[in-house]
Amino acid sequence: MPELRGSHGDSPTNVLTRWFGTPDLHTLDVYESKAGGYAALRKALLDMAPADITNEVKTSGLRGRGGAGFATGTKWSFINRDSPGPKYVVINADESEPGTSKDRYILENSPHMLVEGILIAAYAVGANQAWVYIRGEYDEPYRMLSAAIEEARAKGYVGPKPMGKDYPLDIRLYRGHGAYICGEETALLESLEGKRAQPRSRPPFPAVKGAWGRPTLLNNVETLVTVPWIINHGGAAYAKFGTDKSPGTRLMSVSGNVNKPGVYEVELGQTFRHVIMDLAGGIAGGHDLKVFWPGGSSAPVLPASMLDTKTDMESLAAARSMGGSGGVIVMDDQHCIVRAAYRLLKFYARESCGKCTPCRIGGDWAVRTYERILANEGSQVEIDTLLRVSDGLQNGRCLCGLGDSAGWVIDSTFRHFREEYEDHALRHECNVGKVATSA
Amino acid sequence: MTALSVHILDEIRELPGKYPQPRSAVMPALDLAQEELGHLTPEAMTEVAAALELDPGYVEGVATFYSLFHLEPIGKHHFYVCTNLSCALRGANEIIDHVKQEIGVKEPDEVSVDGMFSYEEVECLGACEFAPMMRFEHRYHYDLTPAKIDQLIAASKGEKLLPTRGEVARSAGGAAEKPKPKPRTARKKKADA
Numbered sequence: 001m002p003e004l005r006g007s008h009g010d011s012p013t014n015v016l017t018r019w020f021g022t023p024d025l026h027t028l029d030v031y032e033s034k035a036g037g038y039a040a041l042r043k044a045l046l047d048m049a050p051a052d053i054t055n056e057v058k059t060s061g062l063r064g065r066g067g068a069g070f071a072t073g074t075k076w077s078f079i080n081r082d083s084p085g086p087k088y089v090v091i092n093a094d095e096s097e098p099g100t101s102k103d104r105y106i107l108e109n110s111p112h113m114l115v116e117g118i119l120i121a122a123y124a125v126g127a128n129q130a131w132v133y134i135r136g137e138y139d140e141p142y143r144m145l146s147a148a149i150e151e152a153r154a155k156g157y158v159g160p161k162p163m164g165k166d167y168p169l170d171i172r173l174y175r176g177h178g179a180y181i182c183g184e185e186t187a188l189l190e191s192l193e194g195k196r197a198q199p200r201s202r203p204p205f206p207a208v209k210g211a212w213g214r215p216t217l218l219n220n221v222e223t224l225v226t227v228p229w230i231i232n233h234g235g236a237a238y239a240k241f242g243t244d245k246s247p248g249t250r251l252m253s254v255s256g257n258v259n260k261p262g263v264y265e266v267e268l269g270q271t272f273r274h275v276i277m278d279l280a281g282g283i284a285g286g287h288d289l290k291v292f293w294p295g296g297s298s299a300p301v302l303p304a305s306m307l308d309t310k311t312d313m314e315s316l317a318a319a320r321s322m323g324g325s326g327g328v329i330v331m332d333d334q335h336c337i338v339r340a341a342y343r344l345l346k347f348y349a350r351e352s353c354g355k356c357t358p359c360r361i362g363g364d365w366a367v368r369t370y371e372r373i374l375a376n377e378g379s380q381v382e383i384d385t386l387l388r389v390s391d392g393l394q395n396g397r398c399l400c401g402l403g404d405s406a407g408w409v410i411d412s413t414f415r416h417f418r419e420e421y422e423d424h425a426l427r428h429e430c431n432v433g434k435v436a437t438s439a
Numbered sequence: 440m441t442a443l444s445v446h447i448l449d450e451i452r453e454l455p456g457k458y459p460q461p462r463s464a465v466m467p468a469l470d471l472a473q474e475e476l477g478h479l480t481p482e483a484m485t486e487v488a489a490a491l492e493l494d495p496g497y498v499e500g501v502a503t504f505y506s507l508f509h510l511e512p513i514g515k516h517h518f519y520v521c522t523n524l525s526c527a528l529r530g531a532n533e534i535i536d537h538v539k540q541e542i543g544v545k546e547p548d549e550v551s552v553d554g555m556f557s558y559e560e561v562e563c564l565g566a567c568e569f570a571p572m573m574r575f576e577h578r579y580h581y582d583l584t585p586a587k588i589d590q591l592i593a594a595s596k597g598e599k600l601l602p603t604r605g606e607v608a609r610s611a612g613g614a615a616e617k618p619k620p621k622p623r624t625a626r627k628k629k630a631d632a
Contacts, residue, residue, distance in 0.1 A: 005568040086459070098523045098563040136507045137519070137564055139577045177466055178506030180562060194462035196504040212459040255525035255567030262568045297524060297563075327567065329525055343524055347562055353504075 006105060006263030007251075007279075013241065013267045015229050015249045016222070020109045026144055028151040031112040038112075038157060040228035044120045045165040048231075050081060053124040057227065059235030061247035065102075066092055066220030067183065067296070067325045069246075069313050073235075078207035079215050081126035087215045089122045089130040090192065090206075091224060093145075094182045096135060097296035098347060099327030102251035103221040105263040107134075107141035110225070111148035117224030119152075119162065119169050120231060125217045128168050133188055136176045146173060180351035184400045185218045187353065198355040199400040222251055222326075242268035246312035250326050254280040257287065257332035268312040272302070275311065276330055287332040291416065295324025297344050298405035300412030301337075321412070336432045337417040338424045341409050342370035348406035359403035362393040366410060378425030386410050386421075442482035447475050451490040464491055465501050469508055478509040506561070514542075514550045514557035516595045519574040520583075522560040525567040530583075534571050535560060537585040541592055555595065 008020035019025055019035035031037035044053050058073030079087060091114070095103040106114065118130045134142050149171050152158040160168045179197045182188045186200035189211050210216020226248065230238050239247040246268040252275055253263045259281030266275055272294060276282070283289050289304040294311070300321040302309055309315055313323045331340060349363030366389045373382050393407035414421055423431040441448065451468040455461030468491055472483045479502050488495040502508045518538050522531045535558070539545065542556035550557045566572050569581030575591060 095565045096563060099525050099567050100563070101565045101567045104565045135565065136505075137561075137574050139574075140579065174463070175466070175470075176505075177470075177508060178561075179504065191466075192463060193460065194458075194465040194501065196501055214459075253567055255570055256528045261570065293524075329528075329567075331524075331528060335528060340524060343522075343527060347523060351562065 004109070005261060006253075007265040008109075011265075013249050014265050015238070015241065016106070016113075016225060016251065017109075017265045020105075025110050026108075026112070026148065028112055028148065028155060031110065035110075036232070037228075038116055040231035041116050041119050041157065042163050044123060044231050045163045045167065050124045050126065053120060053231065056230055056235040057124075060226075060230045060238035061235070061242075061245075062223065062226055062230065062238065063246065063248075063313070064220055065222035065226075065250055065326065067097065067298070069323060072219065072223055075207070075219070076121070076125050076217060078205070079125040079127075079217050083126075083215060085214065086129065087125065087127040087217075088211045089118060089125065089127045089217045089219070090189065090211055091118060091130065091132040091219060091221060092183065092185065092188055093132050093134040093138070093141070093221050094176045094188060095138075095221070095325075096180045096183055097298060097325040097327055098344070099253060099255050099293060099329040100296050100325040101253040101255070102263050102326055104138060104141055105251065105253070106221055106225055107138065107145055111141070111145045112152070113225040113228060114145065114221055115148050115152050115158070115171065117227040118171055119157065120227050121217060121219060121224055122169055123167060127217065128170060130169075130171045131192060131211065132171065132173050133182065133192055134173055134175055136178055142173065142175065149173070179353075180347075181353045181400070181402060184402070187400065188218070189216065196353070198353045201399055243310075243312040243314070245314050246323070250311075250323075252311070252326045252328050254328045254330065256292075256330035257284050257335070258282065258330045259284045266311055269310050269315075271308050271310050272328070273307045275328060276307065280328075280330070283330070283332050285332070285334075287334055289330065290333040290335065291331050291337060291340075291413075293327070293329040295322050296327040297329065297347065298322075298401070298408065299324040300408045301416060303416040320415075334432060336430050337413050337420050338370070338373065338430075341413040342367070342374060344409045345370055345406060348402060348409070352402060356398035356400075356403065358392050358397045359406070362389050362403060363406055365389045366393075366406065373421075373425045376424075376428040378428070380426065383414075383421060383425050387414065441486055442480055443472055443475060443486050447471050448486060448490050451487060455491060461491065462493070465493065465498060466505070469498070469502055473508060477515075478512050509548075511548060512550060513548060514555055516556050516576065516592075518542075518556070518558035519561045519564070520558060521562070521564045521566075521570070521572055523563040525563065526570040526572060529570040531571040534573070534583045534585070534588065537588055541588060556592070 004021050007017040024030040054076045062072040063069045122130050162169050182191050182197045184199050187197040191197040206216045242248045249265050249267050251263050252266050255261045264279040291301050291303050293299050309319045316323050345366045349367045352359045352363050354360045369382050369385050390407040390410035393403035423429050454464035454467050468487045472487050484498050485495045488498040538558050542551045547559040571583045572581050
């Protein structure tokens with residue numbers, strides 16, 4: 001195990017990470033004996049009706065931690081538990097939003113927490129089979145999760161009669177093979193079915209027609225590991241954390257130019273000043289904060305002057321950004337915003353699945369335009385082109401949000417750092433270090 | 440004579456039964472093929488397609504979509520170095536420069552003259568708190584420095600650049616036991632077909 005960089009141990013708001021750092025927490029024995037593991041599964045299977053479980057999750061107000069922030073309990077209730085035939089729970093463990101490492105942090109520290117969350121969710125929505133779609137590059141998390149599932153199988157928690165209840169539960173793993181687009185739930189389903197990962201048009205939604213044409217619940221790793229706590233303590237107790245509309249805590253991976261990069265559990269509603277300056281130890285090397293991406297590279301940037309923005313989804317929406325995947329990328333005043341945007345556009349262009357023309361063409365077009373600007377061959381034409389391409393990527397012109405995300409990088413960096421773009425494109429100079437950026 | 444060995448093809452034929460629908464077996468099957476050959480040759484993809492009763496064009500379509508499938512030979516030891524923003528802000532580009540220089544290649548996926556090494560720049564690998572980082576030999580390597588790269592290259596060549604803790608202890612104890620040369624790690628992967 002590498003060094004633990006992030007939240008762990010006893011703190012009133014460590015809902016998920018309370019036991020992280022406990023030696024051998026990844027074993028069933030320690031998870032059960034020290035961390036009270038599988039008590040929630042026992043309670044759910046033996047003392048609760050499936051509808052009560054879903055209601056408890058609804059009461060908690062938990063919202064999906066993968067990026068979209070949809071109400072988890074509501075999503076669960078979309079599955080018709082009484083419909084005949086197989087139903088599936090599919091877990092998105094294909095974490096690949098730039099700047100996001102929280103699911104890996106969970107899988108490496110407490111894989112049984114995910115196993116427990118999956119089993120509860122499957123029982124609640126009437127599924128007997130769960131599939132974890134795990135990132136192909138996650139070798140160690142794959143080994144740890146496989147071992148955890150086998151331990152749970154040996155103990156009978158995965159199998160024909162978990163906790164003695166006549167309700168078969170099984171979990172299988174499916175490895176991804178390197179495609180960011182699989183973070184989009186219908187693209188993930190295509191991939192699980194052995195196809196090129198290209199998003200489907202909706203409806204039908206996965207709750208009706210998902211994996212292999214069957215009703216399917218798709219949840220992110222962090223979303224499901226929150227469920228055992230909610231079952232143990234009640235949805236109302238969870239809702240006491242955070243804000244009214246964004247209850248609870250979430251894991252924020254803080255990376256880039258900070259003194260203490262790490263995965264921190266943050267009560268929603270805390271400010272980014274707290275996250276970046278306190279938890280992550282402030283900006284490294286005595287430099288000043290310039291800009292941060294508050295929720296992965298797809299979340300529109302916020303400049304240093306907006307450091308007091310709060311982490312709940314409503315505050316971020318008011319700031320014209322979003323909570324996304326909780327990945328906070330921090331950049332200091334020694335770096336150029338145009339170069340950073342260019343790097344991210346290369347990412348979106350490379351990861352476009354090619355199904356929708358605006359995204360397939362637009363990403364490359366933006367990359368070429370950035371290259372002209374950075375080669376000091378720019379003019380007002382290049383700036384206008386970037387903004388036009390950005391518009392073409394957005395506003396429902398594509399089946400999924402990948403194109404929108406690429407457009408948001410262009411729009412938000414231009415909105416907050418117009419002078420830097422103009423310096424590059426019109427005056428052929430880089431103004432890093434010239435503009436005061438301190439908060 | 441097939442490109443893939445008989446027991447791998449047998450294993451591939453067993454895969455479809457493990458999924459609700461047989462098509463899901465295509466990526467696990469390509470994994471087995473790539474593990475055996477180092478990369479996916481047209482012959483191997485055709486054999487996978489035949490074993491799964493799929494159209495070879497379909498199988499190639501899947502293989503070309505995903506970045507972890509290699510359709511050209513790569514080095515026995517392949518560096519997957521993250522250069523996305525979180526790593527770039529902490530020196531990933533310098534790491535790339537160093538890797539290129541040390542293994543003697545100019546561009547991604549170019550194989551070093553001895554066939555041992557290659558590299559590629561990959562997108563975020565989800566370990567941003569340890570930036571700059573990379574994946575190498577099915578493991579993540581964190582807080583990269585040029586010295587760490589050198590050590591990994593040396594270890595892959597079967598040399599030892601730095602003494603192990605045990606060697607340090609022994610030499611401190613005065614019993615100057617000469618360390619035996621470390622045998623090359625046996626690898627499943629064959630050299631290029």
